[in-house]
Amino acid sequence: MSAPENRASGDRPIVVASNRLPFAIGRNGDGLHVHSAAGGLVSAMDPVLSKRGGTWIGWPGIELRRGETLPVPDRPYAIAPVNVSNEEIDHYYHGFSNETLWPLLHSMSGRSRFDRRDFEVYSEVNQRFATTIEEQSAGAGLVWIHDYHLMLAARHVRGALADDVSLAFFLHVPFPPFDIFRLLPWDRELLSSLLACDLIGFHVRGYARNFLDCVERTLGARVDHEAGLVEYGDRTTRVRAMPIGIEFETFDGLARATDRQPEAGRERIVLGVDRLDYTKGIPERMRAFERLLELQPEYREKVVLLQIAVPSRTDVVEYRELKSEIDELVGAINGRFTTSAWSPIRYINRGVDRERLAALYRDADVALVTPLRDGMNLVAKEWVACQVDDPGVLILSRLAGAAETMREALLVNPYDLDGTAGAIHRALSMSEEERASRIAALRRRENRDDLDGWTSTFVEAAAEARKALPSMGDRDFEGWLSDFIKDYRLALFLDYDGTLTPLTDHPDRAQLSPAMREVLSACAARPDADVAIVSGRSLDGVRAMVGDPSLTYAGNHGLEIEGPGIPHFVHEDLVHYRGRAEELADELDAIASDGAWTERKGPTLTFHYRSVPESQRASLTREARAIVVRAGYQPRDAHCAVEARPPIGWDKGRAVLHILRSRYGPAWSESVRVIYAGDDQTDEDAFRFLSGLATTFRIGHPDSATAATRRLPSVDAVRSLLGWLARRREGASG
Ligand code: GDG
Numbered sequence: 001m002s003a004p005e006n007r008a009s010g011d012r013p014i015v016v017a018s019n020r021l022p023f024a025i026g027r028n029g030d031g032l033h034v035h036s037a038a039g040g041l042v043s044a045m046d047p048v049l050s051k052r053g054g055t056w057i058g059w060p061g062i063e064l065r066r067g068e069t070l071p072v073p074d075r076p077y078a079i080a081p082v083n084v085s086n087e088e089i090d091h092y093y094h095g096f097s098n099e100t101l102w103p104l105l106h107s108m109s110g111r112s113r114f115d116r117r118d119f120e121v122y123s124e125v126n127q128r129f130a131t132t133i134e135e136q137s138a139g140a141g142l143v144w145i146h147d148y149h150l151m152l153a154a155r156h157v158r159g160a161l162a163d164d165v166s167l168a169f170f171l172h173v174p175f176p177p178f179d180i181f182r183l184l185p186w187d188r189e190l191l192s193s194l195l196a197c198d199l200i201g202f203h204v205r206g207y208a209r210n211f212l213d214c215v216e217r218t219l220g221a222r223v224d225h226e227a228g229l230v231e232y233g234d235r236t237t238r239v240r241a242m243p244i245g246i247e248f249e250t251f252d253g254l255a256r257a258t259d260r261q262p263e264a265g266r267e268r269i270v271l272g273v274d275r276l277d278y279t280k281g282i283p284e285r286m287r288a289f290e291r292l293l294e295l296q297p298e299y300r301e302k303v304v305l306l307q308i309a310v311p312s313r314t315d316v317v318e319y320r321e322l323k324s325e326i327d328e329l330v331g332a333i334n335g336r337f338t339t340s341a342w343s344p345i346r347y348i349n350r351g352v353d354r355e356r357l358a359a360l361y362r363d364a365d366v367a368l369v370t371p372l373r374d375g376m377n378l379v380a381k382e383w384v385a386c387q388v389d390d391p392g393v394l395i396l397s398r399l400a401g402a403a404e405t406m407r408e409a410l411l412v413n414p415y416d417l418d419g420t421a422g423a424i425h426r427a428l429s430m431s432e433e434e435r436a437s438r439i440a441a442l443r444r445r446e447n448r449d450d451l452d453g454w455t456s457t458f459v460e461a462a463a464e465a466r467k468a469l470p471s472m473g474d475r476d477f478e479g480w481l482s483d484f485i486k487d488y489r490l491a492l493f494l495d496y497d498g499t500l501t502p503l504t505d506h507p508d509r510a511q512l513s514p515a516m517r518e519v520l521s522a523c524a525a526r527p528d529a530d531v532a533i534v535s536g537r538s539l540d541g542v543r544a545m546v547g548d549p550s551l552t553y554a555g556n557h558g559l560e561i562e563g564p565g566i567p568h569f570v571h572e573d574l575v576h577y578r579g580r581a582e583e584l585a586d587e588l589d590a591i592a593s594d595g596a597w598t599e600r601k602g603p604t605l606t607f608h609y610r611s612v613p614e615s616q617r618a619s620l621t622r623e624a625r626a627i628v629v630r631a632g633y634q635p636r637d638a639h640c641a642v643e644a645r646p647p648i649g650w651d652k653g654r655a656v657l658h659i660l661r662s663r664y665g666p667a668w669s670e671s672v673r674v675i676y677a678g679d680d681q682t683d684e685d686a687f688r689f690l691s692g693l694a695t696t697f698r699i700g701h702p703d704s705a706t707a708a709t710r711r712l713p714s715v716d717a718v719r720s721l722l723g724w725l726a727r728r729r730e731g732a733s734g
Contacts, residue, residue: 011052011141012052012139012140012141012142013052013053013054013055013077013139013140013141014048014049014052014053014054014140014141014142014143014144014459015054015055015057015133015136015137015140015142015143015144016045016049016054016055016056016057016144016146017056017057017058017129017132017133017143017144017145017146017150017153018041018045018056018057018058018145018146018147018149018150019058019059019093019097019146019147019149019150020041020058020059020061021056021058021059021060021061021079021081022041022042022045022046022056022058022075022079023035023036023073024036024060024061025060025061025062025070025071026061026062027062031068032062032068032070032071033071034071034072034073041146041147041172043247043451044244044451044454044455045144045455047452047455048455048456048459049075049076049077050075050076050077052141053076053077054077054078054140055077055078055079055080055136055140056075056077056078056079056080057080057081057082057129057132057133057136058081058082059081059082059083059084059089059093060081060083063083063084063085063086063089064083078136080132080135080136082125082128082129082132083128084125084128088121088124088125091115091117091118091120091121091122092118092121092122092124092125092149093149094313094315094316095113095115095117095118095121095122096115096118096119096121096122097122097148097149098313098316099111099112099113099118099316099318100112100113100114100115100118100119100184101148101151101184102148102173102279104176104180104181104183104184105148105171105173105174105175105176106173106174106176106279106372106373106374107174107176107177107180107373108278108279108372108373109180109183111278111318112183112184114183114184114185116185119185119186122152123152123189126150126151126152126153126156127152127153127156129150129153130153130154130155130156130157130160131156133145133153133157134157134160134161137157137160137161137162137165140165141164141165141166141463142165142166142167142168142459142462142463143157143161143165143166143167143168144168144169144170144458144459144462145157145167145168145169145170145197146169146170146172147170147171147172147173148171148172148173150169151169151190151193151194152189152190152193153193154167154169154193154194154196154197155192155193155196156193157196158196158197159703166198166199166462166463166465166466167196167197167198167199168197168198168199168200168201168458168461168462168465169194169197169199169200169201170200170201170202170242170458171200171201171202171203171207171375172203172244172375172376173375174203174207174373174374174375174401175202175207175208175210175211175214176210177210177213178210178213178214178217178218181210181214181218182214182217182218187214187218188218188219188705189705191214191215191218191219192219192232192702192705194211194237195215195219195221195230195232195235195237195702196235197237198237198238198462198465198466199237199238199239199240199458199461199462199465200237200238200239200240201240201241201242201458201461202239202240202241202242203241203242203243203244203375203376203401204241204243204376204401204404204405205241205404206404207241207375207401208228208239208240208241209225211239212225212228212230212239215230215232216230219232219711220708220709220710220711221710221711222472222476222710222711228240231472231713232702232711233700233701233702233703233711233713234700234701234702234713234714235702236466237465238461238465240461242454242457242458242461243376243401243402243404243405243449243454244376244378244451244454245381245446245449245450245451245452245453245454246378246381246382246385246446246450246451247450247451247452248381248385248446248447248450248451249447249450251358251361251382251385251386252385252386252388252447254354254355254358254359254386255358255359255361255362255385255386255387255388256388257355258355258356258358258359258362267301267302267303267304267342268302268303268304268365268366268428269303269304269306269363269364269365269366270289270303270304270305270306270364270365270366270367270368270424270428271305271306271307271308271360271361271364271366271367271368271383272285272305272306272307272308272309272367272368272369272370273307273308273357273360273361273379273383274307274308274309274310274371274379275309275310275312276309276310276311276312276319276322276323276326276349277312277313277319277322278318278319278322278372279371279372279373279374280370280371280372280374281370281371281372281397281414282307282309282322282326283322283325283326283329284370284372284414284415284417284420285305285307285368285370285414285420286305286307286326286329286330286333286345287329287417288370288414288417288420288421288424289305289333289344289345289368289421289424290333290336290337290344291417291418291420291421292421292424292425293337293344295418295421296421296425299425299428300337300339300342300344301339301341301342303344303428304342304343304344304345304346305344305345305346305368306346306348306360306364307330307345307346307347307348308348308350308351308352308357308360309326309347309348309349310350310351311323311349311350323349326347330345330347333345357382358382358386361382361383361385361386361387362386362387362388362389364383364392365392365393365427365428366392366393366394366395366424366427366428367379367380367383367392367393367394367395368395368420368424369383369394369395369396369397369400369402370395370396370397370412370414370420371397371399371400371414372397372399372414372415373399373400374397374399374400374401374402375401376400376401376402377396377397377400377401377402380394380396380400380402380406380409381402381406381446384406384439384442384443384446385443385446385447387439387442387443391432391435391436391438391439391440392427392435392439393410393426393427393428393430393435393438394406394408394409394410394438394439394442395409395410395412395420395423395424395427396409396410396411396412397411397412397413397414398411398412398413399413399414405445405449406442406445408437408438408439408441408442409438409442410423410426410427471716471717471720472712472713472717472720472721473720474720474724477720477721477724477725477728478724480695480710481675481695481724481725482728484673484695485673485675485728488671488672488673489528489529489530489664489671489672489673490526490528490529490530490672490673490674490675490725491529491530491532491659491660491663491664491668491672491673491674491675492523492529492530492531492532492674492675492676492722492725493532493533493534493656493659493674493675493676493677493686494520494531494532494533494534494676494677494678494718495533495534495535495652495677495678495679495680495683495699496510496533496535496537496542496545496546497510497535497536497537497639497679497680498639498678498679498680498699498700498715499677499678499679499680499683499699499715499718500512500516500520500533500546500715500718501513501516501715502715503639505610505611507537507541507599507608510545511545512545512546513719515719516715516718516719516722519719519722519723519726520546520548520722521548522722522723522726522727523722523725523726524548524550524551525550525726526726529725530552530564530663531551531552532551532552532553532554532563532656532659533546533551533552533553533554534554534557534558534652534655534656534676534678534683534686535553535554535555535557536556536557536601536604536606536638536643536680536682537555537556537601538555538556538560538601538602538604539553539554539555539556539560539561539562539602540555541555541601542555543555543562550564551563552564552566552659552663554652554655554656554659555601556601556602556603556604556645557604557643557645557650557651557652557655557682558650558651558652558654558655558656558658559571559574559603559604559645559646559648559650559655560602560603561655561658561659563659563663565662565663566659566662566663567662569658569662571648571650573646573648573650574603574646574648576646577603577646577648578603580631580632580633580646581600581601581602581603581604581605581633581644581646582600583631584605584627584628584631584633584644585598585600585605587627587631588605588607588624588627588628588644591620591623591624591627592607593612594611594612594613594616595609595610595611595612596608596609596611596612596620603645603646604643604644604645604646605643605644606638606641606642606643606644607624607628607641607642607643607644608640608641609621609624609640609641609642610639610640610641621637621642624642625642628642628644631644632646632647633645633646633647634646634647636681636682637681638680638681638682639680643682651682651685651686651689652678652682652683652685652686652689653685653686653687653688653689653690654685654689655686656674656676656686656689656690657689660672660674669693673694673695674690674693674694674695675694675695675696675697675725676690676694676695676696676697677696677697677699677712677718677721678696678697678698678699679698679699679700681704683698683708684698684706684707684708687706687707687708687709688707691707694709695709695710696708696709696710697709697710697711697712697718697721698710698711698712699711699712699713699714699715699717699718700712700713700714
């Protein structure tokens, strides 16, 4: 099938990034040699890249020695190799990709190893992929990143991509439920990186649902589960299930063209074909077959299990152990049942070529595809495509993604040996009519939803993905907050700049909009709510900007506090710093040029450099920070500014607790619920301090990590939140 090309982004080239290139490089005495690497990904991407042009980015599979250049086979698109050293491969590929992520994503967390060094190298290699993607993406319409090896690349790429280039990711393996994924110490990093994409594709709906659940619960992103949209900071990502297909016509053609194989003798054949991987359930399958021979001796000497297991990841110890386990099991089962004329298991521990594979598929009476967990499983689909005469029966694990659509197969639980043995019996005794009906339906679907169709659907979906979620509204706040604050007094803490007003080039210009002023006053007017503004500005400064005397104000990051029911507070240690901030400000003024200036705020100050040309910022801030440190103050990065605070162990978090305790007493949490919203690094102190004690919101761009419960995209969203808080209970939470 061929679907229309992606029109929305024209016919611009595509950049594909995957762990491996579409060919493999080996080295022998004569130097480097190219081998073809036929596989699902190559079959899927090669035609679309050939048609549209573009670049394939990947690791060539070998560490290049000094002076060696990569032999690149002739292709109608560019190849950009990413060099990864052998040591890096150990951590990035064997370690984090295959020993941490692979088992975890397959819900086999007991096999996952969590090693910080592996993760660090994985991040570095992903960053290197991202740099190559940036270099290759000029003029491209789509950057398409593949699979679990590159989950951190998207985040680095996003900032460097032109606005009209779509960024998309497809995961070829399952995505596990929240309770499993949260075991990963770096879950937030991976999730937030993926949300830099416009489109994320999974094989089946269940994986997409798990992912949406994870980003909602782990990152506090806003999710529309029905539409498959995630809003994270100011960016929206579309999440879709797009089951991969196979080259149906190719397999069908191969099956019609090849001769009968010598394996097809008098016995009936039950076939298994897999990479030798513990997710594929090969030992369980052999035991189920053994159970069949135990329970139904009439199959002895009549049926053979033909298992092809292609060696895979032999550098990983678990894979070597699995090979030994299977070797022993084959020996034990064959030792138990073999007669002079027959052995029950025929085991081939190497790959066969595609023609032979198609013939084996065609001639098998039963395909036994019983992974313990599998993203999709292409073998099931390829086998179906090869059923060109005398139809066989497909037995398929219900834990493979393929089971979601291939409903006409006999679905089994691969852990249930009796159930699987029963299914083999049912398959071997199934009538020709039933077999033909099931296969006809399976073939129709795989022919219709083939690989070409999948690629076109993905490319089109990526171009159309850039739809924003409808703006945040009462329904969201209702879901997040109404139970939390119901029947409690509300203590609302709000940062000022970047939270209640957009950031401006000068602090004096950051005025509250009339609409914001209105919702703020309406919140403050509620008899069951108290509002406090917590700012890095001076106390007088922030009070003057807001102008409502009924609120509480915490200035200078909480070093000074004033409000109803709270004795005026100035941190006692400030006496030691009297006058020093002024001296420090004079020193900073001496280096201020090109629009840099110092905001004097009493005990603290802020050195602003927003108007300074980009090229001078790094050296200027380095100098400013050094001066601050020499003066015995703590420097802290803010939005285009360096803050200087006396080192007295006080921050916005401590200030919030001080306000809560002074106002409501030490048992404040019995009667008060706290909501805090802020956009700044200094608000992170409050988010960490209040974790578990409050619902916290980080406003704005999602590039920096946050300890907040949720993110809000903008000052407008804060206004909507305040509007809802002011109106609630009049109808909503009763
Ligand atoms: C990952 C996901 C998902 C196998 N033996 C031989 C041979 N093969 C080919 C098959 C098939 C491929 O290898 C295996 O694909 P699977 O889908 O079964 O499994 P993974 O390798 O684990 O692939 C999986 C897939 O990505 C695609 O998204 O379906 O869930 O784990 O194409 O034909 N090919 C040849 N000789 C062999 O002996 N020529």
